[in-house]
Amino acid sequence: MPEKKNIISVRNFRIGFGGKTVIKNLSFDVKQGEIFGLLGSNGCGKTTTIRALLGIYPAERGELLINGEPFTPGKGIKVGYLPEERGLYKKESVIDVMNYFGKLRGLKQPKRWSLNYLKRVGLEDHAKTRVDRLSQGQQQKVQLGITIMNDPDILILDEPTKGFDPVNRRLLLEIIDELHQRGTTIIMITHYMDEVEKLCDRILLLKDGTAYAYGTVSEVRRKHRFKSLDQIFVDIYGAKE
């Protein structure tokens, strides 16, 4: 079986804020079609790495490429991003917000797509409801819809299940699985190791601004005497956390 191509390449990446280096020297690749877990304790630089990859933060040094070039919105490969800091236009209706983002992402019929999605996630009656009148879980469903509405080639999810109830969590994992089946490359930042073991093909464990562990889930587990990822995480960060 031929080796899958690297759709994301990060080389010698360094970034810091206010004189403090967050990522020292990070290199990794994400292969096309895989589910990649970006793991680490709070504040270790996972979100910063993703923001730098998407051009939101400028790298101090190194190269962060998506499909061979720096990310530019609307150009080249389609990226869906569900950020950790999630928000929507609170005073607008659900359908207006989804329609707006759909148009920005180049959808031809964003309204139709949005209505179908809302029906799927059980929000069809809330299409015209103002966003701030939805519950937190309902808002998260809308945010997820906006993230995947352009049928992304790469889906980046920053703590996607944070705050989800079990029903919504299952729905989200279903959608992730569905996209994965269709060939979408997925990068997940999460603290739930059961999700990682169940979903991820390969993982990167960040510690002190460098890659502490990098490889397939089984490779990482083998290196740590076949302990569970949960136990490995506790072993690595336990003393500090």
Place this chain on the structure above:
Amino acid sequence: MSKVGQVVKFEVVRSLKKPSFWIAAILVPIAFAIYILICATLGYNTGTSLESGSAVDGLKLAYVDEANYLKDNTFTNEAQNEQTLAKYEKLDVALNDLKQGKLNVLYHIPEDFKDSGQVNIYTKNEKNSVLDDYKAPIAALLTASAKSNVYEIDYKIISEEINYNTTAFASDNHVIDQKELISKIIPPAACLALFYILMVVLGNRLAMAVTEEKENRISELLLVSIKPISLIVGKIISLMLVGIIQLIILLIPVGALYILASNQGMIPQEFSFDLDPTRVILSALVLIASYLIFTAVSVLCGALVSTAKEASNFTGIIVFIMIIPLLLLNIFLDNSNPTLCTVLSYFPISAPMALMLRAIFDNITNIELIIGIIDLTVVSALIIRLATYIFCKNAVDFSVKKNFKNLLGKPRKSWKD
């Protein structure tokens, strides 16, 4: 439609959907109308002609003239009917008749009237109101009596009815027409008023234009969908359009009233002017450039800070700097300090008001106005670039305090145009 177009459409539509926009848009003209009405009412109450004051046609009027000043007791009332005041010799008898309802208004000119200048008015009606004002008839009779006591010219001098004809020569010695002078003032004065209204009505909205994305944590979702420059330009265009819509809402009733009044012949000859098209176009361009720089500076404030409240504080400072020329009105009026006037005209934040004031007082040439418009437009473009750059720097920095050193750090490569 381009992404900029999508941002413009989304922002304009949601601005127009907000009740606060319509409340502000309609309240400002109403507030102006109320102001004009109050001024008119005050004038109405203090007038002395028979056209002003409460209607007296059909009322029973009388007077007691202890000073023997009045020469006549008949006047023409507001309905253009001759009306005569009944004469009473004794005040107590007249007051008695008033109290019994035989009279509606009684005027008492006391014996010491020539020294005190005092006239007493007594009224009795079914409904007395604070707006009742019955001094017009007695004022008319007193005026007529005063006229007969002195030479006509003495009366005109005292009552300031002398016509002073002034002939002013321009620098090239041609005689300046007063109407021409006023027609030159109208376009910049109207633009100054409109700009002021835009600042008052839309100032806060402009400041909040880019803080909303930060406050509501939408920036990251947006920044993977659209380039920051497209987002900022789209926001600015939408804010300009909202301002134009605001002006149209303001100008339509004014224009309609003017046309209606013109067609009805209600506008006196001296109030109809032939406006100089060059002046009108230049004033309109100054207004557009002024609103552009106000928008750009407001967006820059929004990009610098994290919350709408902070942005409002910044905008308050900007508005204060913008109205500094108004506070220095005298130097524009008499052009006593041409250097300061010129500096204020080309310093971008004070330039809008300074250019308009100099145009109103005719202290500026068309070439200088054009330079001012170019200055405002170029600086606005630079400010928009700076606002975009700063927005990129702190779009996802949700902390309140900003570090200016960090804000001016290295730009990212992928968003460069």
